[in-house]
Structure formats: structure tokens, C-alpha cells
Amino acid sequence: MSKPAKIAIKDVAKAFGENVVLDGVSLDVKTGESLAIIGQSGTGKSVLIKCILGLLTPDAGSIRIDGQEVVGASEREQERIRRKTGMLFQGGALFDSLPIWRNVTFGLTRGAYKNPAKMRDIAAENLERVGLGADILDLRPSALSGGMQKRVALARAVAPRPEILFFDEPTTGLDPIRADVINDLIMSLVDDLGITALTITHDMASARKIAHRVAMLYRGRIIWCGPRDRLYDSGNPYVDQFVQGQAEGPIR
Ligand SMILES: Nc1ncnc2c1ncn2[C@@H]1O[C@H](COP(=O)(O)OP(=O)(O)OP(=O)(O)O)[C@@H](O)[C@H]1O
Structure with a gap:
């Protein structure tokens, strides 16, 4: 079938x-x-x-x-x-005012600052899926190359599964x-x-x-x-x- x-x-x-x-x-x-x-x-x-x-x-x-x-x-x-549904926007559309871990978990928290320890773990797990390490969790998106920003955006899109x-x-x-x-x-x-x-x-x-x-x-x-x-x-x-x-x- x-x-x-x-x-x-x-x-x-x-x-x-x-x-x-x-x-x-x-x-x-x-x-x-x-x-x-x-x-x-x-x-x-x-x-x-x-x-x-x-x-x-x-x-x-x-x-x-x-x-x-x-x-x-x-x-x-x-x-x-x-x-x-989730969406990967053209250009990534990351928030430069937020660190990477909050960007990645944005769809889960709707931007609120909740459960930081748990959210950082989720962010690290999703970053690993796109080949990025936990060392970037606290960086701002502007500190990353365009290709890395795309990967972070991809991690954010898949984080809510x-x-x-x-x-x-x-x-x-x-x-x-x-x-x-x-x-x-x-x-x-x-x-x-x-x-x-x-x-x-x-x-x-x-x-x-x-x-x-x-x-x-x-x-x-x-x-x-x-x-x-x-x-x-x-x-x-x-x-x-x-x-x-x-x-x-x-x-x-
Ligand atoms: N909200 C809107 N109000 C009026 N016209 C609109 C609106 N949204 C899209 N259009 C028109 O619809 C048409 C198709 O636009 P659309 O953005 O879907 O194209 P696209 O195929 O995605 O183009 P691109 O590959 O350049 O992104 C265009 O003529 C655009 O001006």
C-alpha cells in the first residue's frame, strides 16, 4: 500500500x-x-x-x-x-540578541527564559546533530560564519521535532x-x-x-x-x- x-x-x-x-x-x-x-x-x-x-x-x-x-x-x-511544522528561513533568521543555545531552543520556549540547564542540554544535542560543538552555546550568531549560522538555524528548526x-x-x-x-x-x-x-x-x-x-x-x-x-x-x-x-x- x-x-x-x-x-x-x-x-x-x-x-x-x-x-x-x-x-x-x-x-x-x-x-x-x-x-x-x-x-x-x-x-x-x-x-x-x-x-x-x-x-x-x-x-x-x-x-x-x-x-x-x-x-x-x-x-x-x-x-x-x-x-x-517547522521552517528554515532564507538567511537563517537567527536572533543576534540571544546566545546560540536560546536561538536553538526558541521554538520550545517561545523565546522565554525557562529551564536554562535543560534547554542548554537540548541545544547541545541538536547542535551535535548538525556537526557543531557545545563550545558555541554562549556565542552570538554574528560570531559565526554564514555556513555555521545555517547549521544553527537547522538545529533550531529540528529541535521541536x-x-x-x-x-x-x-x-x-x-x-x-x-x-x-x-x-x-x-x-x-x-x-x-x-x-x-x-x-x-x-x-x-x-x-x-x-x-x-x-x-x-x-x-x-x-x-x-x-x-x-x-x-x-x-x-x-x-x-x-x-x-x-x-x-x-x-x-x-
Ligand atoms: N502579501 C502579498 N500581497 C500582494 N502580492 C503578493 C503578496 N505576497 C506575494 N505577492 C506576489 O505574489 C507573487 C509571487 O511571490 P512569491 O514570493 O511567492 O514568489 P517566489 O516564487 O517565492 O519568488 P522567489 O523565488 O523570488 O522567492 C509576486 O508577484 C508577489 O509580488
Whole structure:
């Protein structure tokens, strides 16, 4: 029997005034699956994730998480659904006014200063998962390199043990080697913790490495979705043009 959909998106539409951003998006992400969404800047990848998180309300369509409808759910229900999720923001979004251990445990304490000894242990354990030592617990994020900050942000995203993780451009701003370290970490965290992952990325090497399947969003619709090893052999001229970064082709 195939695995149930953890996230089931059906016919989702969203416009801002005349600007039709999503125009009937349908996509399933299975439990424990890692799926990457690729597409040009401004095609609505972030809008789609915000709709899944209940931060934007679609004009039409359905989004179910574990079978539970997000669209039109009460604030309380949405909060309960959101608790299953975590997010790695572009640029990390760490708080420089807080030491690393409080950044890592932020999702558990909601920023409050509670159980410092226990929280420091949890922070150290999660930092170890991303290859960082307890020696950085008391540092501020600005004292770390960009790659280390990304790892801390990853430790923070997994600390509350979310069932679903959203990654927004996880490798942006990193050199190819550091980017690959982050890709490896994402894959091992997703596999070890059984997390369902949805990633937005422009980085084709990253999409091919961290995703089991890749979907391409174009003009408000998913125009192709397939296994990662078909990304460069999709038979779709739009996907070909995008992944090869060619100026000439059907995408204008
Ligand atoms: N709150 C909003 N109000 C009005 N328009 C919005 C809003 N949020 C997004 N948009 C518009 O929706 C479109 C898609 O934006 P979105 O940020 O989802 O693109 P994206 O695919 O994530 O781009 P990028 O890859 O550059 O991050 C853009 O035209 C943007 O201006």
C-alpha cells in the first residue's frame, strides 16, 4: 500500500488583485518524503508555502495536512496544525540578541527564559546533530560564519521535532562546498527523524540531492513533477530550459 499524503494540495488558487499567482495547484507530499519545488522568481513558491502554513488564505481549493483541512480552519485548529511544522528561513533568521543555545531552543520556549540547564542540554544535542560543538552555546550568531549560522538555524528548526519541515532556499548565500554540507545535513535529518520535507529552491544541485521528487511551478500551476533523477531528462521543454538555465526556450 502506498504511503498516505502528509500534505495534500488540490486546485489551490490565489490572486492579489489582478495578479493571479496560483491558478489551480495540485500536489501531494507523502509521509517521510522530501519534495522540492523549483520555479522562476516570483512564480508563487513562497505564496504556496504561506497558504500551507495558514498565513495566507487561498481563494479556492483545499490543503490538507494529515487529512485535516487547513483552508477555512479556525485559528485554534491552524495553530494545532502549525505545531507539527517547522521552517528554515532564507538567511537563517537567527536572533543576534540571544546566545546560540536560546536561538536553538526558541521554538520550545517561545523565546522565554525557562529551564536554562535543560534547554542548554537540548541545544547541545541538536547542535551535535548538525556537526557543531557545545563550545558555541554562549556565542552570538554574528560570531559565526554564514555556513555555521545555517547549521544553527537547522538545529533550531529540528529541535521541536516537527513532523513537517519547510526549507526556503536552504543553500542561498553559501559556496558550493558549504551548500553541499547543508544538503547532506538536511538529508540525514529528514531520514533519521522521519520528517516530511518541502523545499523551495533555485539550486538544482540541491534539489537533486535533497529531494526524492521535484515539482516545477510555472504560471500558477505545477507543470511537471517527477523523481529527482528525471530532472535533467524530464521530456518537458520548460523544465529543460529552467534546469539548464538557458535564455532561449518556451519560458519568456
Ligand atoms: N502579501 C502579498 N500581497 C500582494 N502580492 C503578493 C503578496 N505576497 C506575494 N505577492 C506576489 O505574489 C507573487 C509571487 O511571490 P512569491 O514570493 O511567492 O514568489 P517566489 O516564487 O517565492 O519568488 P522567489 O523565488 O523570488 O522567492 C509576486 O508577484 C508577489 O509580488
